[in-house]
Amino acid sequence: xxxxxxxxxxxxxxxxxxxxxxxxxxxxxxxxxxxxxxxxxxxxxxxxxxxxxxxxxxxxxxxxxxxxxxxxxxxxxxxxxxxxxxxxxxxxxxxxxxxxxxxxxxxxxxxxxxxxxxxxxxxxxxxxxxxxxxxxxxxxxxxxxxxxxxxxxxxxxxxxxxxxxxxxxxxxxxxxxxxxxxxxxxxxxxxxxxxxxxxxxxxxxxxxxxxxxxxxxxxxxxxxxxxxxxxxxxxxxxxxxxxxxxxxxxxxxxxxxxxxxxxxxxxxxxxxxxxxxxxxxxxxxxxxxxxxxxxxxxxxxxxxxxxxxxxxxxxxxx
Numbered sequence: 078x079x080x081x082x083x084x085x086x087x088x089x090x091x092x093x094x095x096x097x098x099x100x101x102x103x104x105x106x107x108x109x110x111x112x113x114x115x116x117x118x119x120x121x122x123x124x125x126x127x128x129x130x131x132x133x134x135x136x137x138x139x140x141x142x143x144x145x146x147x148x149x150x151x152x153x154x155x156x157x158x159x160x161x162x163x164x165x166x167x168x169x170x171x172x173x174x175x176x177x178x179x180x181x182x183x184x185x186x187x188x189x190x191x192x193x194x195x196x197x198x199x200x201x202x203x204x205x206x207x208x209x210x211x212x213x214x215x216x217x218x219x220x221x222x223x224x225x226x227x228x229x230x231x232x233x234x235x236x237x238x239x240x241x242x243x244x245x246x247x248x249x250x251x252x253x254x255x256x257x258x259x260x261x262x263x264x265x266x267x268x269x270x271x272x273x274x275x276x277x278x279x280x281x282x283x284x285x286x287x288x289x290x291x292x293x294x295x296x297x298x299x300x301x302x303x304x305x306x307x308x309x310x311x312x313x314x315x316x317x318x319x320x321x322x323x324x325x326x327x328x329x330x331x332x333x334x335x336x337x338x339x340x341x342x343x344x345x346x347x348x349x350x351x352x353x354x355x356x357x358x359x360x361x362x363x364x365x366x367x368x369x370x371x372x373x374x375x376x377x378x379x380x381x382x383x384x385x386x387x388x389x390x391x392x393x394x395x
Contacts, residue, residue: 090335091347097333098354105361118360125243131356132249133304133311135349138327139256140300142348143293145331146260147273148340149192149199151297154327156210157184158320161305163214166225166315173228174306181302182295184210189291214317222316231310245307252300257345259296269293273340325373330355 106116117123137154144151157180165177184206191202217223227235237244260266268289271279280286304323309315334351336343362372 087335087342087344087347090333091344091350094333094335094347094350094354098350098357101354101357101361105357105364108361109364117364118357125241125246127356127360128353129243129245131352132243132245133308134323134326134330134355135249135352136252136300136304136307137323138330138348138352139252139345140297141327142331142334142336142343142345143256143269143296144199145328145336145338146269146340146343147290147293148276148338149290149293150328151185151188151203151294151301152200152324153184153188153203153207153210154297154301155318155320155324156207156214157181157298157301158305158308158323159315159318160184160210160214161302162309162315162319163217163223165231165306166227166309167217167223169225169228173231177306177309178299178302181298181300181305183298184301185295185298186291188298189294192294193287193290218317220317222314225314227310227313227315231306232313233310235307235310245311248303248307252303253345253349256296260345265289265292270341273337273342275341325377326355326359 102118105118109118110116137158141151141154161177161180164180165173168176188199188203188206191197191206192199195202233244234248235245239247260269268279268284268286271282271284272286272289276286279289301320305315305320308319312319330351331343331348332338332351333354334343334347334349336347358375359372362375
């Protein structure tokens, strides 16, 4: 107990999330042993499979964290991801992956400009952009799944393995290293935290807050684009609404990892732990045959609960 009290406020949520990960593993193992006589959660092959699927969520959550650290939200992720996947498979060839990432960067740039310069609340602006992207993709495909396939490189990055480890996990690790280095080792990262803590004070101290906001939204869009490219490779094609299942879990993973929903505080390690927690929770709920509606209720309840906690803390400290 004394050890826990000695931890700083950014580390405590990570420890709590790790505790939940262990608890989920124990509960899931006991359940599967009692009902199936096996413990798949303890098999390395099963864990790697879950991490492979979780890598797509992890990449989306990495970008989402950049925006949440500013006290904003990016609700355009579902159709940014879908548009990136569809355009990548449409272009094909060597330019497929750059095209998908470019789509994400372009949407992120548009989101950032709208939030930074037009001062439209990010929740409203990005939700509108999400619907615009949906309309554009419906017009592009005629309302059907595009008659195009993922390139061999996209399939390799998403579905193949190196020394028994899925390549998608290595992609997630690479994205994680980039985001962690940006947040901890660059002036831009420090500016993100300062802007999230108090944008007006950051601006008066000389930080170009508008550029910080635009840059963070572009990183969020780029991560959504990378996830879209990988998902298209994993499924061998793009399809309508493929990004919809990733919005709430990405937000939940970031919040569960200790990132303050009002901005200015959080560690990327916490987001990684939050993703693992969500992946394991989803796996156990699947084993227990929990309906999709129940999973969404759980994700939403977690977000609401953490919002209440953070909101109360903000009221006390302000």
